[in-house]
Amino acid sequence: MNPKYEQQMKKGVLEMLVLKLLSEKEKYGYQLISELKEKSGEMFLLKEGTLYPILYRLEDEELVISRWSEPKGKEVSRKYYAVTKKGREILTQLSGLWTEFSVKVSGIMSYEESV
Amino acid sequence: MTQEVYVKSIVKKLKCSAAKRQEIKKWLESDITAAIEGGEPLESVIARMGTPENAAKEFNDNFPPEELKAAKRKKTVTIAVIVIIALAAVIALGWWILPKGSMELTHFDKEEVEGRITLIIDLLDADDYEEIRKYSIKAMQSEAVETALRETKALFGSDWGKRESFGSMYIAEVTQMGKRMVTAQVSVSYENTSVTYTITLDKDLQLGGLYMK
Numbered sequence: 001m002n003p004k005y006e007q008q009m010k011k012g013v014l015e016m017l018v019l020k021l022l023s024e025k026e027k028y029g030y031q032l033i034s035e036l037k038e039k040s041g042e043m044f045l046l047k048e049g050t051l052y053p054i055l056y057r058l059e060d061e062e063l064v065i066s067r068w069s070e071p072k073g074k075e076v077s078r079k080y081y082a083v084t085k086k087g088r089e090i091l092t093q094l095s096g097l098w099t100e101f102s103v104k105v106s107g108i109m110s111y112e113e114s115v
Numbered sequence: 116m117t118q119e120v121y122v123k124s125i126v127k128k129l130k131c132s133a134a135k136r137q138e139i140k141k142w143l144e145s146d147i148t149a150a151i152e153g154g155e156p157l158e159s160v161i162a163r164m165g166t167p168e169n170a171a172k173e174f175n176d177n178f179p180p181e182e183l184k185a186a187k188r189k190k191t192v193t194i195a196v197i198v199i200i201a202l203a204a205v206i207a208l209g210w211w212i213l214p215k216g217s218m219e220l221t222h223f224d225k226e227e228v229e230g231r232i233t234l235i236i237d238l239l240d241a242d243d244y245e246e247i248r249k250y251s252i253k254a255m256q257s258e259a260v261e262t263a264l265r266e267t268k269a270l271f272g273s274d275w276g277k278r279e280s281f282g283s284m285y286i287a288e289v290t291q292m293g294k295r296m297v298t299a300q301v302s303v304s305y306e307n308t309s310v311t312y313t314i315t316l317d318k319d320l321q322l323g324g325l326y327m328k
Contacts, residue, residue, distance in 0.1 A: 029146045030149040034153070047163070048170070048174075049172070052139060053177035053178055076149075077141070078145050079141075079145060
């Protein structure tokens with residue numbers, strides 16, 4: 001299959017998945033990449049170049065907020081993201097839309113025309 | 116490739132604001148360090164993220180169009196500013212090199228200039244090169260200059276005869292490459308020939324150039 005189609009399909013749900021992962025607790029970039037990889041059975045292998053612009057967009061739309069951690073000792077500072085109240089509301093709407101979307105899409109895909 | 120070099124190579128190719136570039140640099144350093152601390156070797160992180168070119172392309176492809184437009188505009192403005200500065204420098208250099216003349220004397224006394232020009236022509240008529248040297252800049256004091264002057268004079272004839280008239284003197288002040296000079300032109304008639312002298316004096320009224328026609 002042309003990887004373009006797969007990429008296109010995944011792209012549409014990335015914002016929702018990132019919001020979902022962040023709704024549990026605040027996380028930093030690498031954590032999000034690792035969790036997405038693990039929880040999707042390696043279907044979502046997100047690169048930093050894709051994730052960071054998504055997080056910038058979500059922050060611009062005030063769906064997430066960020067903070068740089070105070071490093072302790074030799075630790076490096078990390079940029080943590082957390083979902084805002086507005087972000088949770090959007091996530092709820094997106095979850096509902098996704099359920100409806102997947103049902104409808106599955107319905108169409110499994111439909112067999114009766115002769 | 117070290118982590119620092121890898122991150123720098125990516126950041127350099129990002130098409131976004133300087134502030135965002137700096138933040139992404141810090142972010143990448145932090146996440147790569149987190150990956151290494153989590154047991155992923157640097158080679159594996161680099162393999163996952165791709166070459167600096169590909170990693171930067173991934174960012175650029177995902178930046179909003181406004182961000183890319185602003186970065187492009189900034190680059191264009193920067194190039195335009197560099198071109199304008201370079202052009203201005205070339206024009207300034209050209210202006211500095213080109214001689215700029217004025218008939219109005221602001222740094223020289225007209226009578227003093229006329230006196231010195233007349234003296235030099237008198238000395239030339241008398242073939243008194245020893246004395247001319249005293250009123251010349253260092254470069255004009257050599258034997259070669261004296262030889263050249265003798266040869267040039269000979270081109271006008273071996274016997275010029277007595278001086279008959281001294282024409283009007285035209286004087287102009289000239290500035291070139293930061294140096295101030297004064298140039299005078301005067302036609303002198305002799306019994307057997309006539310010569311137009313163009314004589315240049317430096318700021319101390321020392322002979323710096325002589326042209327005979």
